[in-house]
Amino acid sequence: MKEAGEGDSFMIEEWLQRVQIEDYPWLWQVFFAVLATALINYLVAKFLARLTEKLARTHTVWDDALLAAVRKPMYWMIWLVGFSYVLQLIVQTSDAQIFAILNSLRAVMVVLILTWFLVSLVREVESRLLSGEYTKADEPFDPTTVMAIGKLVRTAIIITATLVAMQSLGYSISGVLAFGGIGGIAVGFAAKDLLANFFGGLMVYLDRPFAVGDWIRSPDQNIEGTVENIGWRQTRIRTFDQRPLYVPNATFTQVSVENPSRMLNRRIYETIGLRYDDARQLADIVTEVRSYLENHDEIDHNKTLIVNFNSFGASSLDFFIYAFTKTTAWVKYHEIKQGVLLDILGIIHKHEADVAYPTSTIKLEQQEMLNMIEQGAKA
Numbered sequence: 022m023k024e025a026g027e028g029d030s031f032m033i034e035e036w037l038q039r040v041q042i043e044d045y046p047w048l049w050q051v052f053f054a055v056l057a058t059a060l061i062n063y064l065v066a067k068f069l070a071r072l073t074e075k076l077a078r079t080h081t082v083w084d085d086a087l088l089a090a091v092r093k094p095m096y097w098m099i100w101l102v103g104f105s106y107v108l109q110l111i112v113q114t115s116d117a118q119i120f121a122i123l124n125s126l127r128a129v130m131v132v133l134i135l136t137w138f139l140v141s142l143v144r145e146v147e148s149r150l151l152s153g154e155y156t157k158a159d160e161p162f163d164p165t166t167v168m169a170i171g172k173l174v175r176t177a178i179i180i181t182a183t184l185v186a187m188q189s190l191g192y193s194i195s196g197v198l199a200f201g202g203i204g205g206i207a208v209g210f211a212a213k214d215l216l217a218n219f220f221g222g223l224m225v226y227l228d229r230p231f232a233v234g235d236w237i238r239s240p241d242q243n244i245e246g247t248v249e250n251i252g253w254r255q256t257r258i259r260t261f262d263q264r265p266l267y268v269p270n271a272t273f274t275q276v277s278v279e280n281p282s283r284m285l286n287r288r289i290y291e292t293i294g295l296r297y298d299d300a301r302q303l304a305d306i307v308t309e310v311r312s313y314l315e316n317h318d319e320i321d322h323n324k325t326l327i328v329n330f331n332s333f334g335a336s337s338l339d340f341f342i343y344a345f346t347k348t349t350a351w352v353k354y355h356e357i358k359q360g361v362l363l364d365i366l367g368i369i370h371k372h373e374a375d376v377a378y379p380t381s382t383i384k385l386e387q388q389e390m391l392n393m394i395e396q397g398a399k400a
Contacts, residue, residue, distance in 0.1 A: 058103025062096055069095070086145035094138035101130055128189035136182035140175050147171035164233040168251065169226035218254045221270030225251055230273070235282040242276055244268060286321050286345035287354040289361060294337025299374035303330060307340050309368050314344050319357045321345045337377030 069092055076084045105127050150167050231237045231248055237258070238245035246260040256273070258266040295303055311328035314320050324345040332339045342365070346357050369376060 054103055054107050058100060061103075062099045065095060065099060083146070086142060086149055089145045090138055090141035094134050094141070097137075098131075098134050101127070101134065125190055129186050132182050132186045132189065136178060139178045143171055143174050143178070168233070172253065217271040217274075218269045221272070221274045222251065222253045222256075225256070225270060225273055230278050231280050231282075235280055238279050238281070239276045240279065242272070244272075244276075244278075282349075284349050286324055286347065287349055289342060289344045289346065289358050291362065292331065292339050292341045293365065293369075294334055294339045294377040295369065295374055296377045297336075297338060299372075300338060302372040302374045303338055303340070306369055306372050306374060309372075310340075310342065310365055313364060313368065314342065314361070317361070319346055319348065320361075321347045334377075336380045 069088060073088050076088065147167055151164055225231070233248050233251060235248050236246070237248060244258065244266065246258040246266055248256060249259050249265070250257040251270075253270075255267050255269050258268060260266050295306070299306075307328055307330055311326075314326055314328060315322065320326065321344075325343060326345075327343040328340065330338065330340045342361075344361075346354055348354055348357065366376065
């Protein structure tokens with residue numbers, strides 16, 4: 022092993038002795054080009070780090086997103102420019118055919134890096150707007166709108182970059198566009214359901230019947246839950262038993278959709294029956310219940326408020342309450358409704374009345390009653 026190592030080192034020394042730097046003058050240029058590229062990359066990294074510290078004190082979404090998106094593409098662009106110069110030096114001293122496509126590859130790499138930067142910038146802006154950190158209280162951003170615009174911009178960037186890259190590689194864009202026009206008809210027939218879902222998603226983004234985080238339900242289909250994501254093909258809804266429900270977007274163009282999350286108030290609508298024995302107290306109870314609701318802090322007095330005797334029931338005198346709470350929160354609404362019903366029950370009891378329950382009254386003639394008593398005695 023020792024002899025083999027000594028032989029290898031001898032061969033390397035012999036090769037180095039044969040190589041004359043004067044025969045390869047471009048080696049020095051290559052060395053300094055790589056060194057300059059590494060130095061520039063180091064200085065740019067330091068500059069961006071210093072700039073990040075200063076801009077972190079500002080409360081603006083654009084500068085932070087720009088720095089986060091530009092850092093890695095900038096490093097790759099610097100190395101691409103440096104290696105392009107190095108390869109250009111090598112091309113001048115070599116007639117290899119492989120170097121003939123360097124310009125096209127360099128153009129494609131530039132397009133890819135710029136695309137990377139733009140897509141990253143859109144994604145960073147979108148994530149920061151959705152996080153709420155940069156959102157002012159009086160200027161909220163709609164998550165659905167932000168996601169829709171982000172997806173549209175990213176799609177436009179990728180399509181444009183693809184066409185430019187194809188043009189750089191020598192492909193005719195006009196031919197591609199012509200093929201797309203003819204092939205679009207065939208694709209439209211073959212993927213009509215996919216296109217229907219795509220345009221359904223577009224209509225959801227434009228009309229905005231609901232947004233991410235809304236509670237929706239459809240009376241036409243068994244759809245109810247909280248919207249988690251609105252994609253181009255389908256919408257993900259989390260049902261109340263925590264199961265994910267994936268609904269094609271085309272469905273929302275054909276069914277009615279309720280959005281309880283956008284209600285202004287929640288309604289209390291209850292019918293309460295009193296015993297027929299409490300008919301004399303009925304008017305006073307209705308009046309006091311109405312006064313109670315008119316002074317309740319959680320009842321919206323700008324909305325309809327009704328407390329009236331409604332009907333003679335089979336076993337009760339029915340009056341109903343119709344009011345709206347200020348809150349729309351589901352849990353708090355039920356707490357308020359519970360308090361209202363318990364207080365109304367207290368008002369009924371205060372008037373020495375009670376809530377009715379189904380009863381039946383049997384009327385018998387006097388002789389029939391005596392016969393039944395006599396038969397019971399004999400038994």
